[in-house]
Amino acid sequence: MSLRIVVCGDDTVGKSSLIAAFTKEEFVSSVPGIIPPIVISKEDFETQRDASDEGDLNLLSLSDHLPDKTVIVDTRATDQAALSRELKQADVILLVYLDHYTYERVSLHWMPMFRAMGVNVPIIVCENKCDAVEKSSSSFKHIRSDEFMPLISDYKEIEACLRCSAKTNRNVVEAFYLCQRAFTHPISPIFDSKEGSLKAAAVEALKRIFFLCDGDQDGLLNFKEFSDLHMKCFSRPASQEQFDDILQTVDAIILPEDSTASSTRGISENAFIILNKIYAEKGRHETIWGIFRAFHYTNSLSLNDKFLYPKIEINQKSSVELSPTGYRFFVDLFIKFDKDNDGGLSEVELNNLFVPTPGIPKLWTETQFPSSIVCTEKGYVSLQGWLAQWNLTTFLDHKTTLEYLAYLGFDEGNSTKAIKVTKPRKLRQKQGKQYRGPVTDRNVFNCYIIGAPKSGKTSLLESFIHGTFSDIYLPTIKPKVCVKDIELRGGKQCYLILEELGELEPAILENQKRLDQCDVICYTYDSSDPDLFQYLVDLREKYHKLLDDVPSVFAALKADLDKQQQRSDVQPENYTRDLFLSSPSHISSSWTTSIHELFIQLVDAAQVPSTATPGLETHPDTKDFENVKPVVIAGGAIAVMAIFSVWIFRSAQRQSSSM
Template identity: 65%
Template structure:
C-alpha cells in the first residue's frame, strides 16, 4: 500500500543539546561551526537523499537482502520529509508545529538533559495530548571518554526510558561533530512512521501483538494455496514477489527454514525433509525480524496485503473507487467468475460438489465471516443446495451474482478479504450500460437491454396465492403443500437456460410485509427489471387483489414490464369474483394473457422463467398500456411498385439461370 507522501519531523530538546547542528550535519554531510540558534524548516525529497542514507536503508531493510531500487524506495522512505527545528522558549510556534508533525526527534546531550526527558519533556507532551512516536537521540557521543563502556552506558540510559514510556519508538547515540549515526537517527524518525514497531511488537512482553499475529495468520492462510498448512517453495516465492517485487531463491528459502528449525521443529516428512514453513514458523520468523529491528520485512508483507499502521485493512483496498451510473447494474466479470469457481474448487476438499459447513467456515476464515447481506437473504436457503443442504457450485455463483446485484461494495470488500490478486478487485466486476427510457404514445417505457446477465423480478400477489411454493419450485424443482405466511421478505437466485442455450441469472423477490414500503421506493423499483403478478387460479377471490394493488400503486408500477401468472393450474380453475376476468384485464392492458402454470409442472415453470427474462430484456413487449408497433401502411401505387420490383428481380434471376445453362450446353 502507498505510504504517507510527506512526513514532518519536529526536533525537540533543551537549549544547547545540538538540535540545529544535527540537522545541518544531516543535510550538508559534514559538521558546521557557528550555527544559528533555530533553522528554518528543511524539506528533503527522494532526490536529496545522500548515499549514506541509502546505505543505511539498504543495511536495515530486511533479512531477504533484496537490492533497493528506485522503484522500491517508496516502500521504505516517504517521498518528502520536512524537518522542523524548535526552540523551547518559543512555545507558541512549538505547539503549532507539534500539531502538524508526525514524529518527534527528541535530543539530549548530558546527564542533566537526560534527566529532563523523564521529568519534563515526555510528561509535558502527554499533558498536551500529543500521541506521536518519539525517537530519542543522545547527541555529542564524541565527548564520551571510555568507548569500551559506551554500549553498556547506552543500554543503562535507554532501557529505563524504553520501559517507562511506550511513546519512545527507538533510541540512538550519535555525534553531529563526527557525523556519527546522524543519518541513522534521521532514518529511525522516518521508520517510526513508515514502519512503526509498536503496532506489531510488544517490547516488554518480547512477543508479537495479538493483532499482528492475527494479520500474519490471515496472510499465511491466503498464501497457502494448497491448504496443506505449509508454505512450499512456490508459495514462498509468490509471497516474496508480492511483498518485495522479487522472486526468492531456493537458498533463501532453505535459510529461512533452517532459522526456524533451530527453534521449532516441524514434523518431517517420510523422507526426512521439511514440508516447508508452517504457520507457527511463519509467525516465529516475523517475531525474529521484529526482535532484530528489521520489522520493515514484516511491514512489507502486511502492506502488500492491504494492512495499515493500525493493522486494519485499508479502505481503498477494501472499497476501490468505482463509478456506477444509477441506471446501470453491476455483475461479475469473466475474471470474477473464474476466481469464484477456483475458490469453490479449492475449498471443496472432499470433492463432493458441495461446500459443507466446515468447508464454508474455512473459506471465510480470512474474512469477518459470512457477509451480513447473506444473512439478511437467509443464506443458504436463497440458492440451490444439494440433498444434504451443502452449497453447490451453481448456488455459490448465484449467491455472488445476487450479492453483486444488490450491493457490489460487499462483493468488492470480500474479494479483497478472500485474496483476489489481479491488482484491483474492480477487474472482477462488470458494469452494464445504463438503462434508458423512451416515450411513445404519451407513455414512458424502458428501452431494450442486451448486455446484462442478471435480472431482478418482484413476485406480487395476495396471501395464499402460491408465491412461496413458486419460489421453492424455482430453487428445488419441488414444492410443499404446507402453508406458512410470508412475513419477512424472501429473495433467491438461480441460473436459468434461455432459448438457444444462453445462460443468465434470475433473482426472485417475495416482498412480504415490506410490500407497501418497497412499492413506493423509487430506487428499489428502479432495480426491478420485471414484475410477476401472481394469483391463484383455483381461488375466485385471488385476482381482485392484483387489480386493487395496481390501482393503488399505479404511478409507481406503470413503467415496469410485467407478466401475469395463474398459479396452481393443476387444480380446478375458478371464475374470478372481480369486475373483469384475468384474460380480459390483460388484453385491455395490451399484455399477453396470464400464463397458467403449476409448481408441479416443470415445463410450465421453465416457460415462465424465460418469459420473465424476455420481458426484462425487451420491456416494450410487456409494458402495460403500450400498444404494439402497427405495420406500415402501403397505398396501392406503392404495392404495385413493390410487385413490379419483385417480378423484375425474379425475371432477372431466371434469365441469368437460363444464360448459364445455355453456356454449359454449348460447351
Template identity: 65%
Template sequence: MFLDSIRIVVCGDESVGKSSLISSFTRESTTDSSTGHVLPPITISRSDYEEVVRDAPPPGIHERDAKHASRNGRDSNDLLDISTYIPTTATIVDTSSSDVTSLHKELKRADVICLVYSDHYTYERISLHWMPMLRSLGVNLPVILCANKSDLSPKSAWKNQDNEEFLPLINEFKEIEAGLRCSALNRYNVVEAFYLCQRAVVYPISPLFDAIEHNLRPRAIEALKRVFFLFDADQDGFLNFNEFNELHKKCFKREATREDFDGNVNYIHSKILPEGGEGISEDGFILVHKYFAESGRHETTWIMLRANHYTNSLSLDDKFLHPHLDVNPDSSVELSPTGYKFFVDLFLTFDKDNDGGLNEVEIDNLFQPTPGIPRLWMDTNFPSSIVCNEGGYVTLQGWLAQWNLTTFLNYKTTLEYLAYLGFNEGTSIKALKVTKPRKIRQKQGKTYRSSVNDRNIFYCYVVGAPKAGKSSLLDSFLHGQYSEMYSPTIQSRLVVKDIELRGGKQCYLILEELGELESAILANKKRLDMCDVLCYTYDSSDPESFQYLVDLRKQYTNLDEIPSVFVALKADLDKQQQRSDVQPENYTRDLFLSSPLHISSSWTSSLQELFIQLVDAAKTPASVTPGLETEKAADQEKTMHLIMAGGAIGVMALVSIWMLNSMRRR
C-alpha cells in the same frame, strides 16, 4: 500509503549540539553550539539514505522491546531477509529551547521528534521536563533519543551506560522508540539517528507490538494471517517454495532462492516452532514476525503488510476495499468473465473433499480473511436462497448465483470481498461489468422501458393473494419440488438461480416474494425501479383469488409502467369461475397482455416456460407493458376491422341481390 515528506523536529536543552547534529548529517562543518544559531529547515532526499539502506543499524542503538541490534548481528537465516529502505523524503527542523512559542509550534507540526541530550543534567531533564512538556501539549509522537557528544566519553563505558540511560526511559515513556549514542564531531551514528527518526514514522513499532505483553498485537496477527492465507494458494496450511517465492516477488520485488527457503524452514523448526511439514506454517509465519519486532526488524513486516494494502492502523486501505466504479443509476452491475473465473477457482480450492459442495467448515475457512459471511447474504437467508445439494452444501451453481445476486443488489459488497479474498488481477473493478443504461421511452401517450441486450441478471417480484401458491412457485424454481403444507410468508423471501433460455443462452433470474412488505415495496419508486418484471399470480381453483390483483393494481397505478406477466397457479386443480369485476382473460386482453399462463408446480415443463417468459418480458418490456398496444395487436385489430367491414359489405350485397331477384319474379 506513505507520507510525501516526514517532518523531523530536533529539540533539547541549549548547548546539547542540535544544530551540530544536523550540520554533520548534511556533511557541512559543525556549528558552534554556543552561538545559539538555529538552522533553517532542511529537506533531505531519499538518496541521502543509501548508506543506511544497505546496512542495518550499528552498535549503540537501544530500541523499545528489542535486544541489542547490531550492524552484523542479523542471522543469515532470518525469514524474508531484505535491505531496509525508507521510501520518502524528510524535512529536518532545528529549534531553540529559549524560543518557547516557536518551539511549541514546531512540535505540534512534527511527525517525529529527535530529542537530544549530552550530559547527566540534560539527561535528567528528559524525564523531568521534556517528556512531561510533550504530553502537556498533546504531542503523542514517536521520540528518538540522541546522546550527543559521545566523543567526550570512553567507548569502554558505553555499554553499561547505555543500559542505565536508555532502557529506564524507554520503559517509562511509551513514546520513546529508540535511543542511540552519537557524535556530531566524528559523524558517529548521525546518519543512523535520522534514519531511526524516519523509520519510527514509516515503520512504527507500536501498532505491531505490545511492549507490556511482549507479543504481537491482535490486529497485527489478524493482518499477518490474511497475508499467509493469500499466498497459501493450495490452502494446505503451509507456504511451499513456489508460494514463498510469490510472496517475495510481490512484497520485496525480487525472486527468492531455494537456499533461502530451505534455510528459513530449518530456522523456524529449530529456533521458533519445532514442527513437521514441508514448508512454513501459519504459526511459524506469525512467530517469525514476532521475532522481527523484538529484534528491530519490524520494517520487514511493514513492507509485507503495505504490499498487501494495509495502512498504519492495520486496516485495509479504503481505496483498495472500495474502488470507485462509475455506475449510471439506470444501469446494473454483473460479474465479468474474470470475476466468474475468480469465484470458480475459489470454490474449487476450498472444496477439499471434492464432493461438489462447500460444507460449513469449508465455508468458514473460505471466509477466514474477511469479516465473515456478508451481511447481505444473511439478509437473503443464505444458503436457502440458492441451489444446494442433498446434504445442504452449497453447489458451484448456487455459489455463482449468490455472487451474481450480491453484485446485482450491492456491487460494493462484491468489490469489498474481492479485495478481502485476494483478487489479484489488479483492481477488483476488473471482476465486474456495468450494463448499458435502461432508457425510458414514450408511445401512445404511455411510458415504457427500452429493450435490453447486454444483461444476464433479471429481477422479478412475485405478487398475489395469500395462498395463491407464491411460496410453492419459488420452491419449485429452486429445488424442482415444493411442500404441500401451507406456511404464510411474513418476511420477504428471495431466491436466485440460473436458467437456460431458448437457444441455449444462460442467465440468472431472481424471484422475490414480498410477504407483509408488499404494500411498502410497491409504493416505493426506488424499489420498483429495481424490478424488471412483475409476476401477478392467482389460484385458478380459488374463485376469490383474482380480485386481489385487480384491487392491487387499482391501489398502485404506477405498476402500469412495469413489464407484467399474469399466471394462473394450481392449474392441476379444477378451474373455478373468478368472482371478480372482470374475468382474467378479459382483464389481460384489455391491458393488451397475453392471457394468464396456466401453471402447476407439479408440471415441470410449464414452470420452465414461465421462467423463460419472465426473462423475455424483462428483456423486451414494450411487449408486456400494461396498456401499451403492441404493433402486432394493432395489426390484428385492423385486420378484424377489415374483416368485419368486408363482412358487412358482403351481407349488404347479398341482400341487394335477393331483393333484385324478388322484384324480377314479380
C-alpha cells in the same frame, strides 16, 4: 504527503549542530542558536541515507513510502510558546540529550510534557556528542544498552534510541532515517516492547496473510508459496538458501513421514509469526511493513478503505454483474476449499473459506442463505448455487462483492476487474407511452413476485430452487429472495432473481428507485380461489403510475386444481387483454414444464420490455429482440465455462486417483 520532524531537547545539547551536520553532510563548527526550518526533498533524502542491511527476507526500501518532502524544525527549550506550537504540528519528534543530567530530564521533564500536551507521535531519542565512544560498524544499529532500556520500557511512544556525534558524523543520517522510518514503518502498532511480543492486531494480520499464501491449504508455506510471497512483498523471488535459513532459524523444518525431500518442507503459521517477531526484535520494521503493505494494511493494521471499496462509477439505470474474471476467481475458490471433492461446500469448508474475512456477508444472512440457492442432496452449497449467490450479491450490493473479493485475496490488481457495469437502461417513447428499451448486455434479471396471501408465491420460489414445494401454508413476513441460473431456448443461460416482498410490499411498490432496479413483475393469483385476482386489480389501480412502466407477466397458479370464475370487476383474460399483455400463464408446481416456461417468459419480458409493458399496444420490431441474443449467449457461455472447468478438474482428479 510531507513529514515534519521537530528536533527538541535542552539547550546546548547540540540540536542545531546535528541538523547542520545532516544537511551539509559535514560538521559545521559555527551554527546559529536556532536554524530556520529546512525542507528536504524525497530525492535528496535518499541520496543521504545509507543502504540498509539485508537478511533472510530482503529489507524493503523506504523509497516507495518516503514523503514527498521532509521538514526539519529546530527549537529552543526556553521559548515555550514556539516549542508548544511546533510540537503540536510534529509527525515525529527527535529528542536530543547530552549527559546524565539531560538524560534524567528526558523522563522527568520532556516525556511528561509531551503527554500533558496530548502529543502522541513517534519519538526517537538521540544521545549527542558521543565523540569518545568507539566507532560502530558502517551500518546503523539500535543500541539497547542499560541506559536506553528504561526509556523504551517506560514510554511506548519511544520507537528507538541511538548515539550520535555531529562532529564525527556518526549516526547523524541514521538518526533522521529513524525518524523517517518511525513515520513510514512505525513499530508501535506491531510490537509491544514491554511485553516483548507482537501485538494482537499484528498477529491477526499475519495469520490472514499466511492463510491467503497457503495455496494448497495444508497449513505450511512450501518453497514456492514462500517465494511467491517474497515476490509479492519485495518484488523479487526468494532463493532456496533463504528459505532453508528461515526454516532453521525458527526451527520449523517439517518432514512428512514418507519423504525427506527438502521441497516438501514448509513454514507453519506459528513459525511465520515467530519469524516476524524476530524481525521486530531486531528492528527490522521495514520487512514486516513490506509484508503488511503488500497486502494493503494501513498503519493501524486495518485494510485500506481504497482497497476494500475501490471507486467505481455506476449509472443509476445500470446494474452490476460478475465479469469473466470474477467468475473464474469464485470457481477457483470453490475448488480450492471443496476438500472432499463432493461438489459441495459443507459448513466446515464454508467456514474455512471465509476465515480471512469478517465472516459470511451480512447480506447473505438477510437473504436466508443457503435456502436462497441450489444446494446438493446433502444440503451443501453447490457450485451452481455458489456462483448464483455471488451474482445475487453483486446485483443487490456490488460494494459487498468488492469488499469480499479483497478479503478473499483477489490478486488481479483492482478488484473492480471482477465485476462489470452494464449499459444504462434506455427509455423510449411511442404513442405517448414511455417504455424501456431492449436489454443488450445483461445476464442477471430481477423479478418481483406479487400476489394476495395464499396465492402460491412461496411455493413458486420453492419450486424454482428445489423443484419441490410444501402443502403447509406459512405466511411470508420478511421478504424472501432466491436466485438460480436458468436455461433459455437454444441452451442459452442467464441468472434470474425472484423476490417475494412480504410485508414490505407497499413500501417497495411506492419506492421508485426499487422499481427501477426491478426488471419484471410477476403478478400471481390462485386460479382455484375466486377471491384472489381482485387483489391484483386493486393493487395495480393504487400504484398504476409506478407499475405501468415495469414489464409485467400474469400467472395463474395452482392450475392443476379446478379453475374458478373470479369474483372481480374484470376476468383475468379480459384484464390482461385490455393492458395489451399476454393472457395469464397457467402454472402448477406439479407441471415442471409450465414452471420452467414461466421463468423463460419472465426473462423474455425483461430482455424485451416492450413485449410486456402494460398499456403499450405496439409490439417491437424483431430487430429489438435480435439485439438481445448475443448478450444472452455471452452470459450463458460464462456460466457454462465455469461449470465445465470444474467438470474437467473433477475428471482429471478421478483419473489420477484411479492410476
